Amino acid sequence: MMGTIKERDVVFCSFCGKDQHEVECIVVGPEPRGITAICNECIEIAMHTVISVRIKARGNSLPDRKEGE
Numbered sequence: 001m002m003g004t005i006k007e008r009d010v011v012f013c014s015f016c017g018k019d020q021h022e023v024e025c026i027v028v029g030p031e032p033r034g035i036t037a038i039c040n041e042c043i044e045i046a047m048h049t050v051i052s053v054r055i056k057a058r059g060n061s062l063p064d065r066k067e068g069e
Contacts, residue, residue, distance in 0.1 A: 011026050011035075012037065013026060013038055014035075015042040016042050018041070020039075023040055024041075025039070025040050026038065027043070
């Protein structure tokens with residue numbers, strides 16, 4: 001049986017294992033596939049990883065800035 005989240009349940013990050021009280025926020029994925037959650041700290045690490053990969057793929061150059069940024 002797949003798990004469901006109730007208001008009283010403590011939610012843990014699926015990546016680092018921290019609970020919702022140890023981080024600023026946790027994003028929870030759709031329940032039909034089971035409970036998957038990621039905290040703001042792991043999102044930040046993932047974001048930096050993706051940016052690093054993109055920079056390396058572009059030859060270590062920063063992406064072009066759009067007008068107005």
